[in-house]
Amino acid sequence: MIEVRGLTHRYGRGEAGADSGDADGPVSDGDAAGSTALRDVSLRIPDGEFLVLAGANGSGKSTLVRQFNGLLTPDEGEVLVDGTPVVDDLVAARTRVGMVFQEPRDCFVAATVARDVAFGPENLGLSREEIDRRVERALAAVNMVGRGDERIDRLSGGEQERVAVAGALAMEPSHLVLDEPFTGLDEPARESVLTHLIELNRGGTGVVVVTHDLRDVLAHADRLVVLADGEVAVDAPPAKGVDTLGDLPVRRPERC
């Protein structure tokens, strides 16, 4: 369970995130000293849930999910993973919550597929046999078995996305958070990534998909949360949530 309580996050002037070029930078509130990305956000994400976190660029989506495993620290409020505040046990939070960034290349720290997927398990101090088992299992989950020795920079965008997912899965997290996983992918690659996410979710892994485009994922989601100006604007089951979107600038499906 991921629990967000009264979370507020501000970026200082020139701070990473405020000018990093991310599509989901913070909302400007006219404060010359910085900007407020999230205002008093509260949220509970049970284990095994398929949650779609939507919102326009700058609505605070990426800032919110980066708090789930302590990559960002809130100015106010707190985030708990399985009842433990993230700031109290970063290792536990980062083991339980796997993160795949918007740009797959931002996820990689090694040159080849297997070396990169093994990076997380190695940091857990596991035996080599266990690491190999996890790497094989993670690669199998994204249909990349037998490609461990390939160079990541020679893979297609969809394959890189799947390797990034495998890297997070090798930690065997209870929740997998994906920031705009379909951006820049063609239709077959989108379908491939989505199929793997659905299978993972059926296997019990909670999935949080951050997106501004609801067309692909909403039909498979258990719940829709929409952020607007750093606040929760919609929190409802998908069918009901879509009806309450109003003028919110997200790309919605023709039929849910």
Next chain:
Amino acid sequence: MLTYEPGDSVGHRLDARSKLLLQAAFAAAAFGHTDPVGLAVLTGLTLALLALASTTPRDVFAEYRGVLPLLAAAPAIESLRFGAPWVDPAVAADPALAAYRTLLLLALVAAYVRTTPVRESEAAVARLVPGKPGRLLGLGVGLVFRFLPVLQADIARTREAMAARLGEERPLRDRVRLVATAGLTRAFSRTDRLAVALRARCLSWNPTPPEATFGRVDAGALALATALVGWAVWSAAATAPW
């Protein structure tokens, strides 16, 4: 990250050439007055110039937090001796003042970068240095100012990716190796893409420069620069052996 931020401060309104000349004059004065009194005067001037550029000392320390340990290391190393008493603090005074002088110069550089668009720096260098060398130098300055923040952001993302998968649990040496390897790989990749982007947008050796404006505020800056150079020359003359 040390990069240009739009604004309407006095620093923003100054012509880039005035700011470059002022920095050069400040450097001359700093090298001419290495005693505590001279550096105290220059510290006051630095704080005033930072305020005029909407840059706080805290911003400066944040920008240079990686450099500060190196500046502090210089006097510490100088004070070490081979043999008893092993440490001689008295000889560390001059290096400490020199390191402090460097910090003041870096503070002015931070104020310059924060208040000057890259395009203006490029044009100012090209105008100050005549001919093709000036254009080449200007282009180089532009590339460095544009490319460096991108590389810094890449390295920050690599570190974030490592942190997300518990990379911080690894030994420091291992982390440095991983960040360096991934950073270099991305830097080469970025360089390739930048080269293509520059060619695609018709990179010119002689582009139309931004309009140069020399106003009343520039006159004040030049007067200050002249005074600083005069102070440096006076100091040099006073300490000369003749």
